[in-house]
Amino acid sequence: MTSQEPQQASRSRARSLDAHLSRYAARTAGMTASEIRALFSVASRPEVVSLAGGMPNLSALPMESLAGEVARLVADEGQVAFQYGSAQGVPELREQITEVMALEGISAHPDDVVVTVGSQMALDTVTRIFCDPGDVVLAEAPSYVGALGSFTAYQAEVVHVAMDEAGLIPEALRAALDSVQAAGRRVKFLYTIPNFHNPAGVTLAVSRRAEVLDICARHGVLVIEDNPYGLLGFDDQIYPALRSMDAENVVYLGSFSKTFASGLRVGWALAPHAVREKLVLASESATLCPPTFNQFLVSRYLSTHDWKGQVKKYREVYRERRDAMLSALEQHLPDGCTWTRPDGGFYVWLTVPEGIDTKAMLPRAITQRVAYVSGTAFHANGFGSRQMRLSFCYPTPERIQEGVRRLGGVLQDELELLATFGSVPQRPRLGADSPGPDTA
Amino acid sequence: MTSQEPQQASRSRARSLDAHLSRYAARTAGMTASEIRALFSVASRPEVVSLAGGMPNLSALPMESLAGEVARLVADEGQVAFQYGSAQGVPELREQITEVMALEGISAHPDDVVVTVGSQMALDTVTRIFCDPGDVVLAEAPSYVGALGSFTAYQAEVVHVAMDEAGLIPEALRAALDSVQAAGRRVKFLYTIPNFHNPAGVTLAVSRRAEVLDICARHGVLVIEDNPYGLLGFDDQIYPALRSMDAENVVYLGSFSKTFASGLRVGWALAPHAVREKLVLASESATLCPPTFNQFLVSRYLSTHDWKGQVKKYREVYRERRDAMLSALEQHLPDGCTWTRPDGGFYVWLTVPEGIDTKAMLPRAITQRVAYVSGTAFHANGFGSRQMRLSFCYPTPERIQEGVRRLGGVLQDELELLATFGSVPQRPRLGADSPGPDTA
Numbered sequence: 039m040t041s042q043e044p045q046q047a048s049r050s051r052a053r054s055l056d057a058h059l060s061r062y063a064a065r066t067a068g069m070t071a072s073e074i075r076a077l078f079s080v081a082s083r084p085e086v087v088s089l090a091g092g093m094p095n096l097s098a099l100p101m102e103s104l105a106g107e108v109a110r111l112v113a114d115e116g117q118v119a120f121q122y123g124s125a126q127g128v129p130e131l132r133e134q135i136t137e138v139m140a141l142e143g144i145s146a147h148p149d150d151v152v153v154t155v156g157s158q159m160a161l162d163t164v165t166r167i168f169c170d171p172g173d174v175v176l177a178e179a180p181s182y183v184g185a186l187g188s189f190t191a192y193q194a195e196v197v198h199v200a201m202d203e204a205g206l207i208p209e210a211l212r213a214a215l216d217s218v219q220a221a222g223r224r225v226k227f228l229y230t231i232p233n234f235h236n237p238a239g240v241t242l243a244v245s246r247r248a249e250v251l252d253i254c255a256r257h258g259v260l261v262i263e264d265n266p267y268g269l270l271g272f273d274d275q276i277y278p279a280l281r282s283m284d285a286e287n288v289v290y291l292g293s294f295s296k297t298f299a300s301g302l303r304v305g306w307a308l309a310p311h312a313v314r315e316k317l318v319l320a321s322e323s324a325t326l327c328p329p330t331f332n333q334f335l336v337s338r339y340l341s342t343h344d345w346k347g348q349v350k351k352y353r354e355v356y357r358e359r360r361d362a363m364l365s366a367l368e369q370h371l372p373d374g375c376t377w378t379r380p381d382g383g384f385y386v387w388l389t390v391p392e393g394i395d396t397k398a399m400l401p402r403a404i405t406q407r408v409a410y411v412s413g414t415a416f417h418a419n420g421f422g423s424r425q426m427r428l429s430f431c432y433p434t435p436e437r438i439q440e441g442v443r444r445l446g447g448v449l450q451d452e453l454e455l456l457a458t459f460g461s462v463p464q465r466p467r468l469g470a471d472s473p474g475p476d477t478a
Numbered sequence: 479m480t481s482q483e484p485q486q487a488s489r490s491r492a493r494s495l496d497a498h499l500s501r502y503a504a505r506t507a508g509m510t511a512s513e514i515r516a517l518f519s520v521a522s523r524p525e526v527v528s529l530a531g532g533m534p535n536l537s538a539l540p541m542e543s544l545a546g547e548v549a550r551l552v553a554d555e556g557q558v559a560f561q562y563g564s565a566q567g568v569p570e571l572r573e574q575i576t577e578v579m580a581l582e583g584i585s586a587h588p589d590d591v592v593v594t595v596g597s598q599m600a601l602d603t604v605t606r607i608f609c610d611p612g613d614v615v616l617a618e619a620p621s622y623v624g625a626l627g628s629f630t631a632y633q634a635e636v637v638h639v640a641m642d643e644a645g646l647i648p649e650a651l652r653a654a655l656d657s658v659q660a661a662g663r664r665v666k667f668l669y670t671i672p673n674f675h676n677p678a679g680v681t682l683a684v685s686r687r688a689e690v691l692d693i694c695a696r697h698g699v700l701v702i703e704d705n706p707y708g709l710l711g712f713d714d715q716i717y718p719a720l721r722s723m724d725a726e727n728v729v730y731l732g733s734f735s736k737t738f739a740s741g742l743r744v745g746w747a748l749a750p751h752a753v754r755e756k757l758v759l760a761s762e763s764a765t766l767c768p769p770t771f772n773q774f775l776v777s778r779y780l781s782t783h784d785w786k787g788q789v790k791k792y793r794e795v796y797r798e799r800r801d802a803m804l805s806a807l808e809q810h811l812p813d814g815c816t817w818t819r820p821d822g823g824f825y826v827w828l829t830v831p832e833g834i835d836t837k838a839m840l841p842r843a844i845t846q847r848v849a850y851v852s853g854t855a856f857h858a859n860g861f862g863s864r865q866m867r868l869s870f871c872y873p874t875p876e877r878i879q880e881g882v883r884r885l886g887g888v889l890q891d892e893l894e895l896l897a898t899f900g901s902v903p904q905r906p907r908l909g910a911d912s913p914g915p916d917t918a
Contacts (some may be wrong), residue, residue, distance in 0.1 A: 056752030057726065061666060061700060063610045063632075069759040093562055101556040109549035116541040120739035122533055155595050155743075158766040166631070170503045187763040191606070192503075226501060260501060286497065299560035301770035303595075312496030319509040323627040326598040329769055330741035 064171070068190045077400075081409035087441030089428045090409040092236065092384055094296050095359075098351040100343070107338055115334060123330040125322035127153025127306070131337040135306050138340075139292065142268055143282035146308050152317045153328045157266055157293040157305030160317075161229075162188045163324065164262055164289055164307065167316045168226045169194040174218050176228040178206055180387070180416030180425065182236050182264065185229055189418070194226070196418035203378065205242030206230060208249045215257045227260040227289075233277050234267040234383025237416050237427035241381065244277060251284045266293040266305075269349050271382035272357040286310055294336055296384075297349050302332040356384065362435035363428065363442060370446030372453055377428075384431035387413075389424055390449060393456045396426040399448065408444040505611070508630045517840075521849035527881030529868045530849040532676065532824055534736050535799075538791040540783070547778055555774060563770040565762035567593025567746070571777040575746050578780075579732065582708055583722035586748050592757045593768045597706055597733040597745030600757075602628045603764065604702055604729055604747065607756045608666045609634040614658050616668040618646055620827070620856030620865070622676050622704065625669055629858070634666070636858035643818065645682030646670060648689045655697045667700040667729075673717050674707040674823025677856050677867035681821065684717060691724045706733040706745075709789050711822035712797040726750055734776055736824075737789050742772040796824065802875035803868065803882060810886030812893055817868075824871035827853075829864055830889060833896045836866045839888065848884040 081088040111119055126132070132148040139146055154160040161184065169175065171193035177185065179198030189196050197218055200210040211228070218225050230250070232242035242250070254261050263280045271277070281290040293305040307317055321328075339345060363386055367377055374391035388410075390396060397412035411429075413422025428445075430438055455461075521528040551559055566572070572588040579586055594600040601624065609615065611633035617625065619638030629636050637658055640650040651668070658665050670690070672682040682690070694701050703720045711717070721730040733745040747757055761768075779785060803826055807817055814831035828850075830836060837852035851869075853862025868885075870878055895901075 058700065058750065058753050061608055062756065063606070063608055063613075065610075066607045066756055066760070069607075069756060069763070071759065096557050096560055099556065099560065101552055104556065105549040105552035108552050109545040112541055112545035112548050116539065116544065117536050118741075120536055120539065120741040122735075122740045155765045155769070159764060162764045166503070167506045167509075168501055168503055170505075173503075184763070184766060191760065191763040260498065295562075299771075300562045301558075301560040303765060303767070303769040310498065313498050316502065316506055316509060319511065320506070320631065323509070323624070323631045324599060324602045324764065325595045325743065326624060327743070329595070329743040329772055331739075332769055332771065 065191055065193050068193065077409060077411065080404050086404060086407045086409050087433060087437050087444065088409045089430070089433070089438070089441050089445070090411050091432060092429055093432045094300050094384075095352070095355050095432050096299065098348070098355055099299065100348075103343065104339070107342060108335060111331075111334055111338055119331045119334040121330060123327045123333065125327050126318045127151065127328055128330065128333040128337060131333045132306075134337060134340045135292065139279070139281075139290070139308065141276055142265070142279040144279050144290065144308070145282070145285075150308055150311055150314045152307045152309065152314055152321060153333055154305045154307060154321060155325060155328050156295060156300070156303040157264065157291045157307075158184050158188070159321070159324070159328075160291045160305050160307040161185055161262075161264065162191070163317055163320045164227075164291075165189060165192045165194065166320050166324075167313070168260070173226045174223045175226055176211070176214055176218075176259070177418075178230060178235065178238065180237050180413060180422055181229065182231060183411075183415050185264065186416070186418050189229075198417060198419060198421070199228075201235070201238055201240060203240055204246060205232060205235065205240050206246070206250060208246055208253060211250060212253050215253065215259065219257065225257070225259050227262050228254050229262045229264065230280070231264045232280060233265055234270060234380055235385070236267070236383065237385050237411070237413075238387045239378040239380035239383060239385045240387075241277065247278065247280055248283060251280060251287065255284070255287050261288045262291065263288050264291045266291075266296050267383040269297055270353055270356060272353055272360060273381060274350075274353070275381070281308060289313060297352065298336060298339060298345065302336060304328070304332050304336045353382075356382075356431060359430040359433070359435055359438055360386075362438045363430040366439045366442035370443045372446065372450050374453075375449065384429050386428045386430065388426050388428055390426070391453065392424065393461065394449065394452045395423045397423055399452055402451075403445065403448045406444050406448050408441045408448065410445070505631055505633050508633065517849060517851065520844050526844060526847045526849050527873060527877050527884065528849045529870070529873070529878070529881050529885070530851050531872060532869055533872045534740050534824075535792070535795050535872050536739065538788070538795055539739065540788075543783065544779070547782060548775060551771075551774055551778055559771045559774040561770060563767045563773065565767050566758045567591065567768055568770065568773040568777060571773045572746075574777060574780045575732065579719070579721075579730070579748065581716055582705070582719040584719050584730065584748070585722070585725075590748055590751055590754045592747045592749065592754055592761060593773060594745045594747060594761060595765060595768050596735060596740070596743040597704065597731045597747075598624050598628070599761070599764070599768075600731045600745050600747040601625055601702075601704065602631070603757055603760045604667075604731075605629060605632045605634065606760050606764075607753070608700070613666045614663045615666055616651070616654055616658075616699070617858075618670060618675065618678070620677050620853060620862055621669065622671060623851075623855050625704065626856070626858050629669075638857060638859060638861070639668075641675070641678055641680060643680055644686060645672065645675065645680050646686065646690060648686055648693060651690060652693050655693065655699065659697065665697070665699050667702050668694050669702045669704065670720070671704045672720060673705055674710060674820055675825070676707070676823065677825050677851070677853075678827045679818040679820035679823060679825045680827075681717065687718065687720055688723060691720060691727065695724070695727050701728045702731065703728050704731045706731075706736050707823040709737055710793055710796060712793055712800060713821060714790075714793070715821070721748060729753060737792065738776060738779060738785065742776060744768070744772050744776050793822075796822075796871060799870040799873070799875055799878055800826075802878045803870040806879045806882035810883045812886065812890050814893075815889065824869050826868045826870065828866050828868055830866070831893065832864065833901065834889065834892045835863045837863050839892055842891070843885065843888045846884050846888050848881045848888065850885070
């Protein structure tokens, strides 16, 4: 089997039938391509306005100055920066991370910080140390698609908790906990994005924060606070982190992906000390250590650049785009659509009139050269087919205007079909499926 | 709870008692600090000659030229290199990786390559998709400590298979498979390091390779081939990869940590196509994507630098150190010690006379300012207490000489105590434990 030919033959065999199918772990059955990933190839064609991706807008980064900084890093500290480091992360960076978190009222010790490969790895590692198969995890409805992926990978069951314009609803949280625990199920944690929610675009009211913490503490449930967007408030407001109000029962996840550069994959977890020890062990078996070079680069960036000024620039970039999107939505969307009005972050959450299925409509939208992510991607239970996430982070304001204009046309067409036929004719070959439970 | 004081109080409480103990997943119970990690703080004191760590020697890297390259990367491609990428990895790098593997006789398609955060992440991800709790994994005795950590994290059970100077013994492999399968247990894969083994320093004889593959195929067991050292053969020899002989039943793991720079954490897996799809999904839920910046940097390095010349330099660096270690072992170790003679890689595996426990001896060695890793770290079953791993990769030849001289003195002292008292007196407060099964 060393020649080219038999390998090619066996390759095509492998493509048509997975010879390893019987070997996979039970958890692997739940791993399926996310709707977002399946979209990428079509949505990234230049003629399509993509309101789908969550890529940060890096146009405001000072590339020239960064090029000099990274060259100095290699020249001055290459022997250490190119070498293995500790699983917990570079001490100087962990110290700086506590200073970043201090902006949100968090008082923390660098020894309780674990640097991770983006905050996705923090999320994965937290799930790894806490979740046995069948454990229940609470998450907002809707919730971050990457978190749902990690929960599924560890065979945890997600129970969604309703939100309104002021974020997670305490009464709904209490009811969900009572009902799951009454059923004899074990809830391991509440996963929440309090600020500028992905995908919902709402923020947990400050007046609700203590209550959410109190409910979780009383029910013996840990809180995982995911806060990648916290410094991106458009009115320069910074909300107090849940972790600033409860150091014992909150694991805080942070990231430099939105405040500096996502391609470096530098995030972190801040955890109670005993949990931190477990996180480091889990992290070590996952990657040995996060990339030393990237940690040194972020550390230098924080100490030599006006990083707070850069975050302010990012806020302006995103505020301008948010404004463009909100005014385009007012102008172009048909009656019966409602949407959230984010005061930070990357996303607007749109609800369309009853009868329209956003997942089924997506191929038609892409034909009209606009892409979004259907709300079903952000639910573990099939809900969300009357919703969609619109991202305003990456395209120019002009492209956003144009994209929303196209979306308005697509929705108008759907409504006309609906009025004529009583339902929108489906094109099964493009993968339309039955509506989710909340449109039924 | 927002003031400084109560947080400090609660911190010290958390240190003394883990309030979250009842919340961890079952797998977390098996996560304990590796012996190597526990050693780091003492072994890294400057007066100690550390023969313990496996850090590559980066002194031969062309830092000035790399500084220029990395600056050009930021200036030319910063907008993409600092941005999220695909979970599978940068296409151009995957293409180049197939060229690297071609040196070992592997014919592969870039589409079957998954870039990971070091090959540790490839190992973790492979285990994630294949191993249910209780599944059996075969590994050489001894085996790589990081692999054992990943297997434990997924609650797989490791069954060791004996090696000799020519690597894994086919007859022992056959016997292990028969016996585990006869007991009704499911073996998911054989994990093997065929070239310049960590920690054993031996290489699987070319004449055994087809037989090992055949045994695994007949028993329906996948082969995970871990090959970080394959290009570091001291006589410029490159052995044919197992993957070059069987494209269907081998998942190959590679790394730039030893041929370029470990602190970038760029490794990869090459897998049969259907398995590759699962690896990408698992990898996406673990980190979203490997660091784009690091992939671009490695890709540029491969295309603009004489990377094969650099690998040749590394080989010279390590050959010189291997020679220093072997001659020092001849000169300084007492009778009754035996060791492997690696023709590549980083490690010598030393067996000491009966009655000496390398784990119990370690504190006395560190007092004598030399550090190593006890053989028990490389076994999942408590074996290895008459062995130790000696790394020659990092210190200078002079330091290696001095370290081995000190080690010889420590062993001589142990032998004298043994002759006088019939056993070596233990100092329980330093954590000496009972000897492993192979000294009993």
